Amino acid sequence: MIEITHLPHAPGCYLFSEEAGTIIYVGKAKDLRKRVTSYFQKTDHDAKTQKLVERIAAIDFVVTNTETEAFLLENNLIKKHQPKYNIDLKDAKRFAYIEISNEPFPRIGIARKRTKGAAYYGPFVSSGERDAVLRTIKRTFTLRSCRKLPKRACLRYHMQSCSAPCIGAISPEDYRIQVERAVTLLRGKGSEVIKQLREEMAACSTVQEYEKALSLRNQIGAIERLSERQSVERPKESDQDVIAYTVADGIVSLIVFAVRKGSLTQKQEYSFEAVEDFFEEFLVQYYADHQPPTELILPHDVDTALSDYLTERRGRSVLVTVPKMGEKKTLLDLVYMNIELSFQRGALKTGELQAALELPDTPHVIECFDISHLSGTSMVGSMVQFRDGAPDKKNYRRFKIRTVEGIDDFASIAEVVRRRYQRLSDEGADMPDLIVIDGGKGQLSASLGILHELSMEIPIIALAKREEEVYLPGAMLPLRLDPKGVALRYLQEIRDEAHRFAVAYHRLLRGKRHGGKNGN
Numbered sequence: 001m002i003e004i005t006h007l008p009h010a011p012g013c014y015l016f017s018e019e020a021g022t023i024i025y026v027g028k029a030k031d032l033r034k035r036v037t038s039y040f041q042k043t044d045h046d047a048k049t050q051k052l053v054e055r056i057a058a059i060d061f062v063v064t065n066t067e068t069e070a071f072l073l074e075n076n077l078i079k080k081h082q083p084k085y086n087i088d089l090k091d092a093k094r095f096a097y098i099e100i101s102n103e104p105f106p107r108i109g110i111a112r113k114r115t116k117g118a119a120y121y122g123p124f125v126s127s128g129e130r131d132a133v134l135r136t137i138k139r140t141f142t143l144r145s146c147r148k149l150p151k152r153a154c155l156r157y158h159m160q161s162c163s164a165p166c167i168g169a170i171s172p173e174d175y176r177i178q179v180e181r182a183v184t185l186l187r188g189k190g191s192e193v194i195k196q197l198r199e200e201m202a203a204c205s206t207v208q209e210y211e212k213a214l215s216l217r218n219q220i221g222a223i224e225r226l227s228e229r230q231s232v233e234r235p236k237e238s239d240q241d242v243i244a245y246t247v248a249d250g251i252v253s254l255i256v257f258a259v260r261k262g263s264l265t266q267k268q269e270y271s272f273e274a275v276e277d278f279f280e281e282f283l284v285q286y287y288a289d290h291q292p293p294t295e296l297i298l299p300h301d302v303d304t305a306l307s308d309y310l311t312e313r314r315g316r317s318v319l320v321t322v323p324k325m326g327e328k329k330t331l332l333d334l335v336y337m338n339i340e341l342s343f344q345r346g347a348l349k350t351g352e353l354q355a356a357l358e359l360p361d362t363p364h365v366i367e368c369f370d371i372s373h374l375s376g377t378s379m380v381g382s383m384v385q386f387r388d389g390a391p392d393k394k395n396y397r398r399f400k401i402r403t404v405e406g407i408d409d410f411a412s413i414a415e416v417v418r419r420r421y422q423r424l425s426d427e428g429a430d431m432p433d434l435i436v437i438d439g440g441k442g443q444l445s446a447s448l449g450i451l452h453e454l455s456m457e458i459p460i461i462a463l464a465k466r467e468e469e470v471y472l473p474g475a476m477l478p479l480r481l482d483p484k485g486v487a488l489r490y491l492q493e494i495r496d497e498a499h500r501f502a503v504a505y506h507r508l509l510r511g512k513r514h515g516g517k518n519g520n
Contacts, residue, residue: 009351105165158474239293356487363434372502381416382502
């Protein structure tokens with residue numbers, strides 16, 4: 001059987017190759033390992049699939065941030081490689097539509113083909129623009145995205161990003177109004193929607209419905225930010241190569257992403273011994289056989305002579321960029337994530353955790369809070385951040401409790417959560433993909449209340465020490481994860497680091513108060 005344990009529990013595309021090295025099939029998956037495993041475990045394949053499985057000699061994959069990105073990448077890879085077993089997709093349209101179904105409670109999603117019985121908006125040339133529009137509409141108007149109405153509310157409802165018509169949490173008339181506003185926005189009439197929302201917000205304020213007025217104000221802000229993004233976003237004309245590497249035990253693991261007209265078309269992996277100036281040597285050898293692109297996105301600067309060499313090879317100037325933030329930095333980070341997974345530099349923690357908690361997105365960035373006190377003195381809080389499975393210590397934070405008298409873990413955790421995310425909001429900084437609270441149901445409720453006050457939709461859980469139970473918003477009973485599984489071990493690692501960091505800060509403050517060398 002083909003080795004598949006190296007495949008991650010993450011969205012992306014998989015490529016099957018035959019003995020000669022020819023790619024014979026390209027597919028996409030929400031969970032790469034589960035999808036590929038199914039080819040070898042099922043016994044009831046049709047004749048075509050059985051023949052495909054018999055010819056598979058090697059498996060490659062490319063990890064993406066979302067399943068939607070995997071969809072677009074799959075199309076690009078099929079057009080490039082023309083795999084024998086992808087007949088049905090070779091002539092498919094390149095760009096996707098936003099679809100609103102024709103149902104009593106319409107569903108919003110993405111569709112590649114137009115069919116009867118639904119409304120379509122697009123197609124979108126830029127996948128980034130389309131995803132931004134879809135994300136804003138789903139969160140602003142809380143429309144459902146499930147294929148079939150479930151019998152109970154899902155996590156999106158508890159995160160306040162779905163109005164949950166499945167349990168009757170919204171009337172058909174109110175839901176229809178939200179759909180109509182979404183459609184108006186999709187037709188490019190954002191100013192009309194904002195006008196309607198401003199009028200409704202004023203009416204709510206008049207009758208002192210301040211909570212509803214605040215929700216409407218947040219909707220207006222989301223639409224305005226979307227309009228600003230759309231006004232400056234354009235299809236990309238330049239070609240880019242994104243290259244990153246890691247070094248471990250004297251071995252370089254390097255990946256090249258080829259981005260053409262804004263779409264990822266190819267991934268190439270290299271592994272070799274680390275020697276002096278290995279990166280520049282690699283670039284010289286690689287571009288001796290490949291045409292340099294318009295722009296090269298790298299993790300650090302290279303010698304100007306190398307830039308001249310690339311320009312000479314291409315016949316035109318080649319821009320070398322070392323991004324620190326923004327879209328290009330996101331691309332570079334994505335290459336690093338693929339290196340981590342492709343070369344197995346650690347367990348596939350984020351993918352396992354996403355699957356175990358049934359999170360809507362991969363929790364690349366996780367922030368965990370803990371409260372510490374000894375004998376009822378010096379209440380302090382800590383926050384640690386893990387990024388793609390590893391501690392990101394430059395983003396650790398410590399908190400002196402300011403507003404709580406005595407021992408009150410619930411009020412203390414509420415204070416530090418409020419301070420952290422109010423500040424990130426004020427700075428316009430990125431929010432984490434998951435919040436972990438060291439505690440139980442009470443600590444979770446206190447933290448969730450703060451997020452609701454701040455109108456923030458961030459997945460949040462609590463991990464109780466005694467039984468290692470995971471508490472989820474809205475769930476009556478805690479979740480018990482596999483005690484030997486990667487997901488629980490990862491949560492424990494994060495929780496224990498937050499506790500260690502809090503205790504260290506507490507001891508530091510006690511030392512200062514008792515007249516240590518660093519005392520005040």
